[in-house]
Amino acid sequence: MFLKGERCLSAKCSIIRKPYPPGQKKKRRARALSEYGKELREKQKMKNWYNLRERQFKKYVKSVLNAGAKVQDASTLLIKILETRLDNVVFRLGFASSRSSARQMISHGHFLVNGKPINIPSYLVKKGDKIGLKPKSVKMALFQNLPIVLKKHTPPGWLEMSIEKFEGKVLRYPTYDEATPPAEVSSIFEFYSR
Secondary structure, eight states, rough: OOOOGGGGGGTTSSSOOOOOOSSOOOOOOOOOOOOHHHHHHHHHHHHTTTTTOHHHHHHHHHHHHHHTTHHHHHHHHHHHHHHHHHHHHHHHSEEEEEHHHHHHHHTTTOEEEETOOOOOOTOBOOTEEEEEEHHHHTSSHHHGHHHHHHHHHHOOTTTTEETTEEEEEOOOOOOOHOOOOSOOOHHHHHHTTT
């Protein structure tokens, strides 16, 4: 109930959160991360950036590793796979404010790919595919301020956006430099090749 008594008027108040964990305060030196720790951190960054679960992300990395490509080609291939997922393309086009909200919109069936309804967020779009909103969905309250948002948003160079039609097109596959991943991709491959 967080009732404050006389004790909360002093420095011994238990409700006030302290900036350190309970117990004796020891002076600890920050240890350097091991190689495994660095690789794990890079993997977690990339996985969380694209809003993927462990099993799905591992499947993508293993498929690239099994392709037998060189490290530079493998990192480009992994980025190409992750960037061409439908939930990421919807986010990049500006239809959604985040990848997780794009994933939910796709799952609820608001989007068409080449005129066909797709409700699978992991669907990989190809060069030349057109991604658009369903005509029924445009009238929904969720998408009422979408024209204003889309006018301010500029999609990446590998995507083209038509604001009037609420439709986007994949012009080409993204390059590694255009995606600007938050993590070092080579360390992710090292993590999974153990």
